[in-house]
Structure formats: C-alpha cells, structure tokens
Amino acid sequence: MKFLCVPCDSxxxxxxxxxxxxxxxxxxxxxxxxxxxxxxxTNAYETQLVQSLGVxxxxxxxxxxxxxxxxxxxxxxxxxxxxxxxxxxxxxxxxTAAAEARLANVPEFVRPMARLGIEKYAREQGALEVDEKMxxxxxxxxxx
Amino acid sequence: MKSYHDIVGDGGxxxxxxxxxxxxxxxxxxxxxxxxxxxxxxxxxxxxxxxTLHLAGALRARGLRVAILDADFNGPSQARMAGVQEAVFIxxxxxxxxxxxxxxxxxxxxxxxxxxVFSIGSLIPESAALDFESTAQGESHTWRATKEFxxxxxxxxxxxxxxxxxxxxxxxxxxxxxxxxxxxLGSRASFVxxxxxxxxxxxxxxxxADALAKGSHRxxxxxxxxxxxxxxxxxxxxxxxxxxxxxxxxxxxxxSVPFDPELARLCDSGIPLAGMPDTPVSRALDHVxxxxxxxxxxxx
Numbered sequence: 001m002k003f004l005c006v007p008c009d010s011x012x013x014x015x016x017x018x019x020x021x022x023x024x025x026x027x028x029x030x031x032x033x034x035x036x037x038x039x040x041x042t043n044a045y046e047t048q049l050v051q052s053l054g055v056x057x058x059x060x061x062x063x064x065x066x067x068x069x070x071x072x073x074x075x076x077x078x079x080x081x082x083x084x085x086x087x088x089x090x091x092x093x094x095x096t097a098a099a100e101a102r103l104a105n106v107p108e109f110v111r112p113m114a115r116l117g118i119e120k121y122a123r124e125q126g127a128l129e130v131d132e133k134m135x136x137x138x139x140x141x142x143x144x
Numbered sequence: 145m146k147s148y149h150d151i152v153g154d155g156g157x158x159x160x161x162x163x164x165x166x167x168x169x170x171x172x173x174x175x176x177x178x179x180x181x182x183x184x185x186x187x188x189x190x191x192x193x194x195x196t197l198h199l200a201g202a203l204r205a206r207g208l209r210v211a212i213l214d215a216d217f218n219g220p221s222q223a224r225m226a227g228v229q230e231a232v233f234i235x236x237x238x239x240x241x242x243x244x245x246x247x248x249x250x251x252x253x254x255x256x257x258x259x260x261v262f263s264i265g266s267l268i269p270e271s272a273a274l275d276f277e278s279t280a281q282g283e284s285h286t287w288r289a290t291k292e293f294x295x296x297x298x299x300x301x302x303x304x305x306x307x308x309x310x311x312x313x314x315x316x317x318x319x320x321x322x323x324x325x326x327x328x329l330g331s332r333a334s335f336v337x338x339x340x341x342x343x344x345x346x347x348x349x350x351x352x353a354d355a356l357a358k359g360s361h362r363x364x365x366x367x368x369x370x371x372x373x374x375x376x377x378x379x380x381x382x383x384x385x386x387x388x389x390x391x392x393x394x395x396x397x398x399x400s401v402p403f404d405p406e407l408a409r410l411c412d413s414g415i416p417l418a419g420m421p422d423t424p425v426s427r428a429l430d431h432v433x434x435x436x437x438x439x440x441x442x443x444x
Contacts, residue, residue, distance in 0.1 A: 002151050009146055014156030023279030029155060045287075048280040052287040054294030055162040102235035106250050107302035109295065110233050113267045114250075117232030139234045139251065 003038065005031035012038070017057050023047055025057065093119040096131040166294075169301035173249065176307040179440050180333040181364070182215075182325055186352030187345045188317030191369040192338045193221045194411055195401065196314040200259050202426075202433035208309040211252060211260030213299065215325060216316040217292055218274050223265025227414035228253040231266040236304070249304035262303055293328055319352040326361040334440065336398065337366040341385040346393060353395050363395050364439045367432055371400035374425050381424050398439070399432035401425065 003012040010033045018026030023044030030037045042050075050057060095103065095115075106114045121138045122130050154160055174180070183196045193216065200210045214222035223229045231253030252260035264274060276291050278284070305311060313333070315325055326333065335356055339349040349366060356363050372381040381402045404425040 001157070002148055002155055004146055004151070006145060011146070011151040011153070011155055020279065027157075044279040045283065048278050048283075048287045049290065050159065051279065052290035052294055053159065053163060054166065054291075054297060055159050057157055057159065099235075102237065105236050106233060107298050109298065110250060110267065110302070114233040114235060118234070121232060135235055136237070138232065142232050142234065142251075142253075 001040075003029045003040070005034065005036055007036075008033035010034075020047065027057065091123065091128065093122050093127075094129045096129065098132050099130045099135055102132065102135055166297050166301060170297055173301050173303070173305055174311070174332070177305055177311045178308065179310045180313065180329060181310055181436070181440070182313040182315050182322075182329065182333050182335050183338060184315035184322040184325070184335060184352065185317065185338045185345075185349055186319035186322055186355075187339065187348040190338045190340045190345055191403075192317075193225065193314050194408070195338055195367060195369050196312050197222060197225050197411065198401075198407065198429050199433060199436070200310075200312055201257065202429040203310055203436075204257055204259050205430075206433065206437075209258075209307060210310050210312065211305060211308050212262070212312045212314060214261070214263035214265065214314045215296060216314055217264050217295065218316065220263045220265035222261055222314055223263035224270070224414050225411040226255045226259065226261045226263070228255065228261050228263065228266050229414065231261075233266075250302060251304050260305070260308075262299055289324065293324070296328065319348060319355055322352045323355045323359060323361075326356055326359055331362075334362045334364050336364050336436065337393075337395070338369050339366055339393070340370045341368060350393055353393060364436065365396035365398040366393055367398050368400040370403045371428075373403040373405070374423060376404075376406060376423075379423075396439070398435040399428055401428045401432065 004010070005012050008031055010031055012029040012031050015028045015030050015037070016026075018028075025040075025042045025047050027040040027042070028037055029040065103111060103115060103118075118130055118135065118138055121141070122128070122134055125134070125137075127134060183192050183199070185192050193214070196212060200212050203210045212222055212226070214220045223231070233250055233253075236249055236251070252262055253266060254260050268274065276288070278287065278291075280287060313325065313329070315322055322335070322337075326335065337349050337352055339345045353363055353366075370384055373384045374381050384403060402425050404423065407425060
C-alpha cells in the first residue's frame, strides 16, 4: 500500500508506527513537500493479514516491534514434559550473555524448545549454567 | 496524478522488501539441494507420511543425502515416526544473528540412519493443536493459510539444509493445499501423488493432478500405497481392497507398495527403518526410489 499527497502529487513517507492497540496499528505518514500528516488506522483483519506475512512494519523494520507478537508456540511449550517451573528454583539454569546471544540466532518459533532442550542437557551434565562451551558440547553430543 | 506504479518504493513500510528478503533467505538455504520433491495426494489417510519416511529410508540406503520437511503443520507425524520427538535444537555459532549474511542456521535433527527431519511435532506435544497468536482470533479463515506459509518460509530459511540430494516435503491433505504448496515452492519442486486402490481416493488424486497440471507444475507420477497387505506368516502379499477395474490416472505410476503391519508398528514406535529386511514391501519401496530417481534424472 502506498499513499499519495494529492495536492502535491508526492508519495507520502512513513513516519511512525504506534504500538498495537486492541488489534489496530496506527501508522502515520507525512508528505515531504507540504508536511501534511495522515494516520492509517488498521482494523484487526488488516493488521493480522500483514502480520501473517511474517514481516515487521516501521521506518526501521529490523528494530520495530515484531508484527507477529511473541512466539506462536510459547503457550504450548510448558505442556512439554520437562518444562521448568516458573517459580524460583534452585535448579534454574542460568545463561551467559554470549549463550543468550547465540540463542537469539534461533528462529523465534524454535527458541523456547531450544532453551528447554539445552537446559535439560546442562542439568544432565550437572551444570546450572549454559555458556558457549556448553552449546558446542551439546552440538557435538547430538551429532549436529 | 501519479499511479501506484509511478511511485518507487513503498514509503517506508518495507513490507515488499522484507518479503523479498525472506525469499532470498529461502533460496540461499536451499541452494545446496538438488531436488525438491513434494509427496502429496489431496486425499487424507492414504499413507503420505509413512510413504515419505520409507521412501527417504530407501533413498538413504542408496547412499543419498536426504531430508524430510513435515509440511503438515496441523497434523505432524514425522517427529514420532522418525524418532525425533525429543529433538534438541542447538543455537548456531554464527555471530550475526538469525537470517544474517553468514547464516545463523539451526542444525536439523537426524534419524539414526542420517535422515534430517524437521517436524512441528518436535516442538509441540501431540496433545496440543498448533495455535498462533492473532489480532483476529475466531476469524482464522481470513489469515491462517498465509501465516502457515510464512512459517514454512521461516523453516526453509532458518534451518541448515546443507548439501542434499533430495529434500522430501510431506504435504498436508487437501487438493487445494497441494496446489498452494506447489505455487509457494515454485518451479524447483516436483510432485509425487499418493493414492490407494479405491475409486474414491483415485478420484481425489486425479483432481490434484489436474490442478497441478493447470499450474504447469511438474508431477513425476503417483504411487499406489496399500496395494495389498504383506502377511509375514505366509510371506505373501494378499488383497486389501476389492479387485475391480479402476479408472486410470493420466500420470506415470512409480510403483505399488503393500501395507505391512510391522512397518506400521515401527512407525508408531519411532523406530527408524535402517537395515529393513528384504521383503516384498522393502523391494517395492526400493523400486519406487529407483523410479523416482530415473524420472528426476533420466540420463543417469
């Protein structure tokens, strides 16, 4: 979708994207010629249609709020056997910043299961911290 | 007044740009795959998933590099059958993040005989239905298929498919879904349709073949699954369906595979079929594998 400032016959530029509000996005465009601003307010269907493409909306799509919300499987993961309890647990596995950074390399929908699997492996090794060495060891252990 | 096509760019939403980036990531991820083969039918319950796994095993036994993508997101069965339900996904070592220039691909779970398998069944328990967060809950008919194909794109672009001879797609049922996958995968993909010896199934498969032909998609042929059942006691293949004159499908037959209760038991137990004993069923699967390879690469 593109927007045209009719008096100036000039394409309008996206300025800001407001956070989702009850399924609606507020996307502000401005004319670079006359400065006129307008807002596109999407309904839930329009918002979802764009989100379903797996894209993000915004002037800087790489850092904008994810269009697709959180991982689609997050709510299902706790049902998986071996999922850690949400309350404080002395057996909680910590992740170093470097290991967390590597976890961010995993597609969002796989991340919860990747975290669970590595933490289970770490516990089996008697460790309560996941660092990069642990990730490499797991990769070797599982033959990947 | 300017028209849509007079305006360069999209004013900053970057939606088209991101879709193009997704496609580039997928093409990059599949660059090392020689053949994309989708196993579909249109009809449910004809044994697509079982045949896909067994065919992968027969191809693997020939020394080929094979992986399976279980594209039946709503009824995934490959994770259980291939024994990768408890697979562990290891974060990749690439420092530049998922989708970055240097990859950041996640290693595929593998069966004990070396077949890479991606299945949603490795991510969610069998007791849970696949669900997506949505701003339009209760209206999934308006967006769900699009979302599932975006997920397929993430899987294709996010996992390390590497150098493969064949990537087999285990498609969901539905003639319309078969065509949607064909459109999504494009001209690189070829299709094998699975039927069983019943007029009802052949009718649905004929519709799928016709729909694929209308889109100029390459259909390699069909496999008649459950063409009888293999009795291990008497070591003979006996009829499973009434013998009648069946209508023909206007595509090549790649072979017929009898039903074997023992293989069904192994599938339920997630026991890979490495070193399958020499039976009429294993010979039939090997024949289908050979026919498939001959059709894909006629000169060899």
